[in-house]
Amino acid sequence: MLRNFDTHRIRPAQSLNGWWDFTLADDTPRAAKPPRDYDRSLHVPAAWETQPGLETYRGQAWLRTAIGLEGGDTRAARFVFAGVSHTGTVFVDGKKVGGHHDAFTPWDVVVPGLAGGEHELAVYVDNAFGEQSALHKPNDYYTYGGITRPVELQLLPQVYLHRAAATPRAGRNGKWSLDVRVELRNWSRRALKRGVTVEVAGQVAELEPVTVPGRGEVAVVAKLTGLDVEPWSPDSPSLYFLETTLLDGDTPVDDLIDRVGFREVKVRGKKMLLNGQSVRLRGYNRHEDHPQFGNAIPVEAMIADLQILKDLGCNFVRTCHYPNDQRFLDLCDEMGFYVWEESHARSVDMDHPKFAEQIDASTREMVSWHHNHPSIIIWGILNECHSDKPEQKHHYERLLKIIKSADPSRPRSFATNRGDRDLCLELADIVSVNHYTGWYGQDLAGVEPAFKQFMKWLNSDASRGGKGKPVIVSEFGAGAIPGYRERHRAPWTEEYQCDVLDEELRVYLNHPQVVGAAVWQFCDVRVTPEKWWARRPRTMNNKGTVDQFRRPKLAYDTVRRRMYEAIGRWDGQ
């Protein structure tokens, strides 16, 4: 399953997770033709680094599975890949049918005209760095290889439901409304007329039938009003199924099932509001990384991570620095976490010839696929990029515009480390800063003065662009090698990490303009062994509050105390 619940009752859908044939592609000309022979197998989804001998394999590989199709050419096969790391090229019966670059957004390939019977699905997967990739590069997190998120095969009628994007709005007397934009696509050559119904919380909207041109697409909007529903919040994460059905005459021929939560997120002056109530975000940056699974983390391990975050007194996760597996977002919806989701970019070369194309795609796909998650309350872009360079400002403008035109309902931000040189703060709804005075500055006593100085600069003059806006401290932390304990509390000891997190949380969680603080980072993660990152001890980013196996470091209890104190719920244990 792509999600944590069934997304179709009418459309036939079948998981393609399971054993796939697998072979490295050292000798294969680039994605030319799938090979005949495969010498191993891999249980998809998986990162191939989990296979003995392939722990550091960076390159290409083929994966293959057999699929059985029912019916004839009135149905198209739709292959949905929730994530292939980092580039996938798809072949059906040896013929190239599609592909996608970037590990972190879902994508699909629609193949009409396949006859009933058995077919071969082969995927050429590439996780190599090079000129073809602006965003995947040696970095402070690992780029794994493989089909790392679930795969599904669906059968589509000629006109099918491509997407249903829902935006909740609070109305009078505690009632809610929901605007649902439904996108219909037609893979056949003939124009066809279809009706649509949308149902949520027992209310149904029936839309007039529309004609969808051959090989074309049409969008219609359903407005459901006067909904008597429980709003969504972290304390009470109520969710409702949103069922969209496609009708040919009176006959249902396709459907999409998603979930929505009723909440509005607004920025008002220095505050961030959820359903009119002031919100303070307390949480973590979390990478999709696990020593046993790479970035192909099973749902059970995701749940365990979120349970740790709950225990730590957190209500917030930043999905640094890329869109996350939708099953994780589903869990955040269900368990009541606020999420900052960010398109894929951590300190990248903005002059790379592929940069604009790839970051635009990552941003568009993120908002398009993840639009309905109530947990997502902030869209983020461009972590620690060149927001201080006038010649790069247009990237910030363009990306923030892309988001706003696709989804005007959520605030947008970017995490800057440019301090008082930043030139793009006026473009963001929320000012977000990464602050490492306690670590890279090695200046524990300087944490508060440095932050005060930044806030003074920010608020001193409207030309800064951030004056009077809400502020999130989107990263702060310190490295600690698990088990390195010393009374002298030197850098890299678990003790020093405690001191840094204690002080930073004290300063940020008690500042009136700070609406959120996200510790860097949840767990220790693998980094690429290339370039500067090779200098990281254990070739890991060791700033986790839990180690890579999620074993708590000394700082765990410090963070926990600070998080509970911040909401007046610290009872000494």
Ligand code: ADA
């Ligand atoms: C940056 C960056 C993170 C991580 C962190 C660190 O702020 O955004 O991805 O690299 O620093 O550990 O230095």
